Amino acid sequence: MQSNKIIQKTTFYFFLLILLCIWVFPLLFLLFSSLKTRQDFFGNPALSLPTSWFWENFKEAWARGNMHTYLKNGVIICGLKVPLGILIEALAAFAITRLNIRHSNKVFMIFLIGMMLPMQAALVPINLAMSRLNLTNTYFGLFYVYLGFGIPFGILILRGFFRSIPKEIDEAARIDGCTNWKLFWNVILPISKPAIATLVILDFLSTWNEFLLASLLITEDKMRTVPAGLMNFFGDHGADYPLLSAGVLISVIPIFIVYLVFQKYFVEGMSGAVKG
Numbered sequence: 001m002q003s004n005k006i007i008q009k010t011t012f013y014f015f016l017l018i019l020l021c022i023w024v025f026p027l028l029f030l031l032f033s034s035l036k037t038r039q040d041f042f043g044n045p046a047l048s049l050p051t052s053w054f055w056e057n058f059k060e061a062w063a064r065g066n067m068h069t070y071l072k073n074g075v076i077i078c079g080l081k082v083p084l085g086i087l088i089e090a091l092a093a094f095a096i097t098r099l100n101i102r103h104s105n106k107v108f109m110i111f112l113i114g115m116m117l118p119m120q121a122a123l124v125p126i127n128l129a130m131s132r133l134n135l136t137n138t139y140f141g142l143f144y145v146y147l148g149f150g151i152p153f154g155i156l157i158l159r160g161f162f163r164s165i166p167k168e169i170d171e172a173a174r175i176d177g178c179t180n181w182k183l184f185w186n187v188i189l190p191i192s193k194p195a196i197a198t199l200v201i202l203d204f205l206s207t208w209n210e211f212l213l214a215s216l217l218i219t220e221d222k223m224r225t226v227p228a229g230l231m232n233f234f235g236d237h238g239a240d241y242p243l244l245s246a247g248v249l250i251s252v253i254p255i256f257i258v259y260l261v262f263q264k265y266f267v268e269g270m271s272g273a274v275k276g
Contacts, residue, residue: 034058034245041242054242061233061246069222070229074208075254076139077225081146082203086196088147089154094184096155097162098170108159114152123216130217137220145217146207154199161195162188197262204258208251226251 029046034057036050044051061067092111096104126145127136135141165188173183189196211227218224230251233244 030245033242034249036242057242057246061243065232065247067250070224070226074225077143078204078207080143081207085147085150086199089151089158092155093158093162096159111152111155127216136217137223142217145213150203157199158195161192165191201259201262205255208255
């Protein structure tokens, strides 16, 4: 019996080690590539250490790649979309789970239909609509579309977490004189910090890394976000991979900061959403 447990534990850690290697490999490749010259990159194996640590790639990527502009645009879009999107999703999930509205499950299913619509199928009508409304090359045009595509997933997560909160809390709050708004703002939202933090991480990540809509609706260089801006490192005769790797590492910094701030709630928020 003891030997079976040892075998199971060994197998488990072996697979974890394999997953770790799979996860670490692209990071090491990216890091080593960003510190190589072009000659070093093409003349040596992918995971070989740089022959000389060429830190100038980061400085050149920042200046030549116009990274400060793309980072600013990405922060503005995420700063608008993520908080407002989560507020709308929380209000919708609260109404579905706590207000006893009629046909709440059907309303929830209507929201979920939004997750079934492939983004690619909506590209032409989105482009036509944004062009006619003169919203191309604007923050609002991109923010508006991101908001629409992100709401169904947010409602799915928050509905699951809100359903796991006992209804007795609502009854106690109403006895103390709480209105629906106070119940939502002062009771349900504070309890739901893990789910909200999870959504902040996932929503920020998906919005920050989105490329297709950003390249479709934004054509002016000064309005581009990071993923579309990184295309500047691709030229007519190929890509400057060391500079591209340095640019990608620079673009990861905001995501890393957001994850560090909210990561302690991440697992708890996902488990609560699944249970609900």
